[in-house]
Amino acid sequence: xxxxxxxxxxAQGFHMRPASTFATAMAKYSSDVVIKHNGADVNAKSxxxxxxxxxxxxxxVEIVAExxxxxxxLDEAVKMIEDGFGE
Amino acid sequence: MLKGxxxxxxxxxxxxxxxxxxxxxxxxxTVSDTDAxxxxxxNAVDAFCDETMEQAESVKKTAGEKEAEIxxxxxxxxxxxxxxxxxxxxxxxxxxxxxxxxQVCDMFIEAFSSTGDEVTAQRAADVKDIKTAILxxxxxxxxxxxxxxxxxxxxxxxEVTPSMTAGINKDKIVGIITETGSQTSHSAILAxxxxxxxxxxxxxxxxxxxxxEQVIADGSDGIVITAPSEEQINEYTTKRDAFLREKxxxxxxxxxxxxxASGEEYELFCNIGTPKDATKAMEADGEGVGLFRTEFxxxxxxxxxxxxxxxxxxxxxxxxxxxxxxxxxxxxxGGDKEIPYLGLEKEENPFMGFRxxxxxxxxxxxxxxxxxxxxxxxxxxxxxxxxxxxxxxxELREGKALVEEAKSDLRAxxxxxxxxxxxGVMTETAASGVIAHLLAxxxxxxxxxxxxxxxxxxxxxxxxxxxxxxxxxxxxxxxxMIKRIINCANEAGIPVGMCGEAAANPMMIPLLIxxxxxxxxxxxxxxLKVRKNIxxxxxxxxxxxxxxxxxxxxEKEIVDYLKNII
Numbered sequence: 070x071x072x073x074x075x076x077x078x079x080a081q082g083f084h085m086r087p088a089s090t091f092a093t094a095m096a097k098y099s100s101d102v103v104i105k106h107n108g109a110d111v112n113a114k115s116x117x118x119x120x121x122x123x124x125x126x127x128x129x130v131e132i133v134a135e136x137x138x139x140x141x142x143l144d145e146a147v148k149m150i151e152d153g154f155g156e
Numbered sequence: 157m158l159k160g161x162x163x164x165x166x167x168x169x170x171x172x173x174x175x176x177x178x179x180x181x182x183x184x185x186t187v188s189d190t191d192a193x194x195x196x197x198x199n200a201v202d203a204f205c206d207e208t209m210e211q212a213e214s215v216k217k218t219a220g221e222k223e224a225e226i227x228x229x230x231x232x233x234x235x236x237x238x239x240x241x242x243x244x245x246x247x248x249x250x251x252x253x254x255x256x257x258x259q260v261c262d263m264f265i266e267a268f269s270s271t272g273d274e275v276t277a278q279r280a281a282d283v284k285d286i287k288t289a290i291l292x293x294x295x296x297x298x299x300x301x302x303x304x305x306x307x308x309x310x311x312x313x314x315e316v317t318p319s320m321t322a323g324i325n326k327d328k329i330v331g332i333i334t335e336t337g338s339q340t341s342h343s344a345i346l347a348x349x350x351x352x353x354x355x356x357x358x359x360x361x362x363x364x365x366x367x368x369e370q371v372i373a374d375g376s377d378g379i380v381i382t383a384p385s386e387e388q389i390n391e392y393t394t395k396r397d398a399f400l401r402e403k404x405x406x407x408x409x410x411x412x413x414x415x416x417a418s419g420e421e422y423e424l425f426c427n428i429g430t431p432k433d434a435t436k437a438m439e440a441d442g443e444g445v446g447l448f449r450t451e452f453x454x455x456x457x458x459x460x461x462x463x464x465x466x467x468x469x470x471x472x473x474x475x476x477x478x479x480x481x482x483x484x485x486x487x488x489x490g491g492d493k494e495i496p497y498l499g500l501e502k503e504e505n506p507f508m509g510f511r512x513x514x515x516x517x518x519x520x521x522x523x524x525x526x527x528x529x530x531x532x533x534x535x536x537x538x539x540x541x542x543x544x545x546x547x548x549x550x551e552l553r554e555g556k557a558l559v560e561e562a563k564s565d566l567r568a569x570x571x572x573x574x575x576x577x578x579x580g581v582m583t584e585t586a587a588s589g590v591i592a593h594l595l596a597x598x599x600x601x602x603x604x605x606x607x608x609x610x611x612x613x614x615x616x617x618x619x620x621x622x623x624x625x626x627x628x629x630x631x632x633x634x635x636x637m638i639k640r641i642i643n644c645a646n647e648a649g650i651p652v653g654m655c656g657e658a659a660a661n662p663m664m665i666p667l668l669i670x671x672x673x674x675x676x677x678x679x680x681x682x683x684l685k686v687r688k689n690i691x692x693x694x695x696x697x698x699x700x701x702x703x704x705x706x707x708x709x710x711e712k713e714i715v716d717y718l719k720n721i722i
Contacts, residue, residue: 078468080431084275086225089232117238121267123276127457127465153468 071143072133079153082125087154092116094145100136102146113146158358160333162378163344166353167396168331169389173305174367175313175320180291184255190248197253200293201240205231207289211322219321219349226318226342230286239264254294261287274340281342285317305329310373312365316343326350331373333361333380347375355380406684410441414676414687416669418694423675424687425481427655431472434482436680441687444481446603446677447542447655448473450526451489459497460522466529474537481538483603483653483677484530485582486523486555488512488544507611512545517554527562534574541579542603547587549594555579556598582655584608589637596648603677604641606656610634629658630718631711635667639706642671653677662689663718669693670702 079087095102095113102113104122106129111122113132124130130150134142187193208230216224234240239260246256261283268280291297302311302323310331313320329352337343337356347354353375365371365382372381372392376399381388414424425446426437437445453461453469474482489495490503490511503509516523530541543555556579566573581588581595584605588595596602606629611618613634616626628634638654645652653675658664660678662685668676669690678686701721708714 076465078465080469080472081275085229085279089229092236093232112238115238116232116236117264120276120279121264121271123271123273125273127461 070133070135071139072131073143073147074129074131075147075150077124077126077128077130077150080126082128083119083122085120087149088119089116090154091146091149092119094149095142098134098136098138098142100134100139100142102142103133105131105133158355158361158364158380158382160355160358160361160378160380161338161344162375163337163339163341163356164332164347164352164354164375166351166375166399167392168310168353168373168375169384169392169396170308170310170330170370170373171306172312172365172367172369172371173302173309174362174365175302175311176362177288177314180288180295180297182252182254182291182295185252186250187247187252188250190250193253194244194247196294197243197247197256200253200290201234203293204234204286204290208319211319215322218324218326219346223318223321223346223349226282227321230282230289230318233282234286234290254291257290257294258287278342281315282318285319288317289319302329310371312361314362315341316346318342318346321346324350324352326352331355331371331375333358333365333371333373335359335361406688409684409687409691412687414443414690416690416693416695416698418696420669420695422669422673422690423481423651423653424683424690425483425653425655425675425677426680426683427677428473428680431469431476433680434473434476437683438476440680440683442480442680442683444483444538445473445477446481446483446653446675447605448482448484450485450487451493454487454489454495454498455493457497460525463525463529463532466526467532470530470533470539471536474533474539477537479538481540483540483542483580483601483655485542485544486513486526486530487516490515507617513543513551513555514545517551517558520558524558524562524565527559528566531559531562531566531573531577532571534577535572539574539577540601541577542582542601543579544582544605545585545608546581546583546595547585549591549598552581552595552598580650583641584612584656586613586637589613589641592641592644593647596644596650599648599650601650602641602645602652603675604638604652604654604656606634606638606654606658609637609656610658613637628711628715629656629661629664630714632706632709632714635706635714638667639671642668642673645674646672651675660686662722663715665689666693666698666701666718666721667705669695669698 092114104111104113106122106124112118132146208227212224212227242260243256264283265280268276305328307328309329311329312333315334315336332347332352332354334343334356343356353373355373355375355378372384414422423443425444426442427447428434428437428445429449430452453466490506492506533539546552578600580601581599582605583602610627610629614626616623618624618627642652651674655677659676660682676686705714
């Protein structure tokens with residue numbers, strides 16, 4: 070299992086577009102990927118669950134990946150969040 | 157007359173078409189042939205995706221990329237394992253397709269609505285839209301075709317859903333009236349994108365109005381006139397034509413320089429409150445940002461924003477502006493704002509108390525982290541720093557010294573920034589007006605904040621009905637103050653802008669041209685209007701007006717005179 074704590078930097082947080090690209094990107098890994106936010110575990114492969122989690126700019130999250138390709142999944146997740154989803 | 161929210165400017169005169177919610181009733185049942193039910197469900201989902209894709213394509217042409225993206229989002233949402241996966245699991249368990257769809261959708265609608273976050277709550281409307289669309293397919297219910305509406309139709313609905321968007325033809329639909337919605341709801345954004353007048357939040361409009369009746373939808377004032385008289389129709393037709401004429405005329409000023417009739421060039425900037433507003437400023441054809449209020453970073457939260465967080469926000473605005481000027485005003489707060497973590501005490505008179513630059517100079521860590529964040533962002537655009545509420549030269553000097561400290565910290569850490577960053581004063585107090593000649597010697601620019609300057613000069617609170625009559629930028633004292641500030645800046649050879657509401661006032665514009673203002677900073681929707689108003693005046697004509705006005709003794713005389721000449 071690998072994990073990393075991060076702060077959301079893009080102004081709009083995980084709104085529709087970032088949530089959708091993020092979930093799509095995570096879906097290609099076989100590992101389980103979870104966003105820990107506000108004490109809840111959010112399935113990183115589900116756009117709907119990410120939106121329901123209401124993750125905003127400045128919020129702290131922890132990405133946890135577990136499985137065969139966990140490091141690759143974590144690396145991509147971290148890069149996307151740190152880049153503010155290119156926004 | 158029905159009242160609502162003015163959500164999209166303009167006037168629509170036409171015949172009502174009520175878009176009713178179809179009754180999508182069914183009897184939930186358990187199914188034994190789950191494979192067949194699953195197939196029926198999948199066919200409906202496929203049909204939904206095809207239909208939505210088609211709609212997105214047509215919307216892209218009428219309302220633009222963003223609207224199309226919302227519709228494409230419906231497909232992504234539906235294909236999410238949390239949606240289609242959960243629904244299929246329920247069907248495999250023996251539920252009928254309708255019930256499975258409804259249950260899962262309702263769960264997300266509830267989850268999104270209960271977050272209390274406006275953006276997330278809007279996504280609930282998307283899920284509702286998906287639910288209605290797929291239920292209609294499953295039940296074989298035909299929906300009312302907006303696309304078949306005749307020319308001169310005013311759509312009346314509970315709300316305008318993204319999937320309705322596709323059918324809206326700008327040439328046929330002249331107005332939109334809805335029961336729900338606000339300035340920022342999807343219906344409003346859509347109406348503005350399509351440039352269709354819209355009045356939202358009109359209570360019970362789908363039942364009080366009936367299809368075929370004539371109405372006037374006034375999206376500028378937020379009213380609906382039912383059973384209009386011939387006189388009203390004539391009046392509003394004139395209003396509508398004038399509105400459209402002005403809009404077309406204003407479009408002629410898009411992409412042009414801001415010039416007076418005698419050829420003097422001015423900078424025309426926008427006032428913004430968040431990085432996102434910078435996009436609006438650009439869309440409105442602003443030439444830069446003359447006032448970026450930074451309070452949003454500090455409000456509605458439990459702890460100070462970090463330097464990194466501030467840096468990201470300033471950098472974001474700078475990147476959006478692509479090298480155009482960006483004047484960032486340092487924190488302007490005081491005891492009138494509820495920011496619990498700052499420990500600001502309630503004061504008897506917060507506007508004359510411990511606020512803005514005074515507070516920042518006493519809370520140097522907080523101030524320095526903001527200055528460092530601004531400096532770091534200055535590597536990404538033409539950023540300038542502005543101090544609010546300056547009343548004495550020492551405050552400017554102390555603030556500048558702190559900027560120097562912040563610079564050497566950054567140099568020591570090898571972080572890039574603009575070494576020659578400009579530092580200016582927001583001249584908004586009577587004191588700063590009187591000592592403008594002293595401040596001008598040590599300042600890179602001035603920006604006149606007329607809202608506070610008027611209040612402080614007249615010692616009148618505009619929120620207090622008993623003294624509000626004194627609160628006017630056309631008071632001779634305030635005009636003298638403005639003239640003096642501009643003169644002092646001109647003599648020192650530094651730029652001088654105005655970021656208060658008065659900068660967009662057509663009566664103020666000739667005076668500012670005559671006094672020698674160099675930059676106007678206004679709200680995004682005012683940009684083209686101000687450019688047009690500036691183009692009306694030659695310097696010589698403006699000088700004549702200013703000469704007359706500055707010889708008048710009362711505000712009433714001045715306002716009457718200016719009303720007459722514009």
